[in-house]
Amino acid sequence: MQRLWTPWRMAFVQGEKSPGCIFCAKPAESRDRANYILFRGRHNFIILNAFPYTSGHLMIVPYEHVPSIEALDSAVTGEMMELSKRSLAALRKAERPEAFNVGLNIGTAAGAGIADHVHLHIVPRWAGDNNFMPVLGNARLLPEALESTYEKLIAAGIGRP
Numbered sequence: 001m002q003r004l005w006t007p008w009r010m011a012f013v014q015g016e017k018s019p020g021c022i023f024c025a026k027p028a029e030s031r032d033r034a035n036y037i038l039f040r041g042r043h044n045f046i047i048l049n050a051f052p053y054t055s056g057h058l059m060i061v062p063y064e065h066v067p068s069i070e071a072l073d074s075a076v077t078g079e080m081m082e083l084s085k086r087s088l089a090a091l092r093k094a095e096r097p098e099a100f101n102v103g104l105n106i107g108t109a110a111g112a113g114i115a116d117h118v119h120l121h122i123v124p125r126w127a128g129d130n131n132f133m134p135v136l137g138n139a140r141l142l143p144e145a146l147e148s149t150y151e152k153l154i155a156a157g158i159g160r161p
């Protein structure tokens with residue numbers, strides 16, 4: 001089978017899911033660096049996506065385990081937007097993207113990998129980042145390691161209040 005641009009993403013889609021809810025489990029632990037938690041707000045945390053579409057793909061996640069945003073208090077959704085602004089600013093410095101996708105996949109049919117716990121995706125984009133694979137054929141292009149992305153975003157101020 002031809003390797004895809006983000007092979008670990010396919011492994012995630014096809015492979016076994018970890019039991020329990022990772023968006024509840026990870027903030028309950030006290031090892032944010034190992035879990036790629038970039039920042040903890042009052043109602044939400046910022047975490048790198050371990051199966052990124054592009055380098056710097058992160059998520060804003062409320063601590064509350066609910067499937068959609070209408071179940072959240074306005075203080076929570078308001079902070080989601082504040083942390084989105086903070087994330088965009090840090091990503092612009094750290095990754096110099098040309099554009100962003102910011103959005104929610106609500107429900108499995110909409111593409112949510114973890115449908116029970118709502119999360120806001122922030123995906124840095126570059127012209128052609130999804131288009132060059134067919135041209136390059138067998139080339140396997142890996143985004144930078146998650147550790148490197150984590151350090152760059154911390155240095156860019158995402159963890160500073």
Ligand SMILES: [Zn+2]
Pocket residue numbers: 021022023024025064065066116117
């Ligand atoms: Zn959860």
